[in-house]
Amino acid sequence: MTDTNPQAAFWNSDAGHAWVDNQAMLDHMFQPFEALLADAVRRGEHVLDVGCGTGATTLAAARRAGAASHATGIDISAPMIATARIRAAQAGLAASFVCADAQHYPFEAAGFDAIVSRFGVMFFADPVAAFANLRRATRAAGRLHLYAWRGADENPFMTAAERAAAPLVTLPPRLPGQPGQFAFADAAFVRATLQAAGWHDIGIDAVDVPCAFPAAGLDAYVGRMGPLGRVLPTLDAARRQAVLAGVRRAFDPFVQGETVRYTAACWRITARAHVIRG
Template structure:
């Protein structure tokens, strides 16, 4: 069995390129979160905001539009392919946004240089979360704040595990590692509180957020073929075209409970994590 790839290898390899390919679909799916996070900063605020795990930049660009000319939005992500796309999007939008291809757990930014940190599903992938949140806190000014959105449990998010369950007998899928970096790594609110408090964040609050999400029915097959453990297996396995289409047909059928007309709709069950640098 091949060694498990590191986060750097994963997000600079096929997984990162898959997210680039699916950028439009994911932006539509998670549009509500970009709006939610942008609303955590005042309109036209003279704030310096850091978007952790910014991906292809949708949330960062939304923040920049809300901040206006007096503020500054910076996105950081481990994935060079996604950062390349984000930079081009900033150029196309004529927004003065900085994008950094680096480990957000070791941000190459001066101490106390950030007013506010946001993250949409970007903080669950740290190999050493206490160390990472300590460095992020040190990057914020005194009184600086954190507002991150993470997934609750797999059981709370059946949409996100439907493909794995449907493909379990069709593809060899790696088991999820409950305590390792990954989508549901922050499902346990008590664990998350311990991480932040161990990193010396104060005023820690963890509250549920249920967000309605949707994509076009016509985009479901592309989404399934690219993302998650099933997307990885479909890329890595030696499958002929007929086998691949059969698997995708099976997966699409499994998502019938989420299909409403020409849309695919689900509720994302998340935690909102807040903290302050004392």
């Protein structure tokens, strides 16, 4: 992990600390995916959670797989991995965490029964190389079970802040074909990537998942997360407050009483490491 990797530099900057600081709110928001991924894990399995962040899905996998198993989380963000390790120790679960890039990490060959990920696989510099590395780390009957965002136009909550802020400040652009939140928006690209990496029985299904979190956490979400969160610290206090006030109004349609609600438009991506016959 070096500063020559833009993703490493980004997720070890304030972006990574923002996820740590907002861990409880984000875990609440994405709890439906935690449950969906836990359901994909079987008792006794060894599981790898890619882009594990602060560890919620890894710990859920560890609980589901049971004491005779092990769950490993890998993420490029040192602050998030540090938090995940603390959470695992506090929970007393059979989970461990690696701070590294899963594209290059020398996993033990055929060491995992299942690979899961909650929005953690869209950031590889070379997705084919990354998924080939993950396939080598998976046993012959091993499975892939991932969730990734569909397009920005299908996820108005995820893009509300940048749309509202665009007339007010210059935001870092989302570049087509580059690693990022919506890098897997094109299902054909995802399928071609997995095929080139040697995966089989690929399934890519559109799923719409209801998400919610307490409205008390909305200001922190708006001010710290996403492209706007990168820009706000560069503004003087008066302008920062003006931008936040303008952007905050864009989220009013998603607020229902004391709760923020939206639909996450995603792909459920499944595959097998090898062809299963018979």
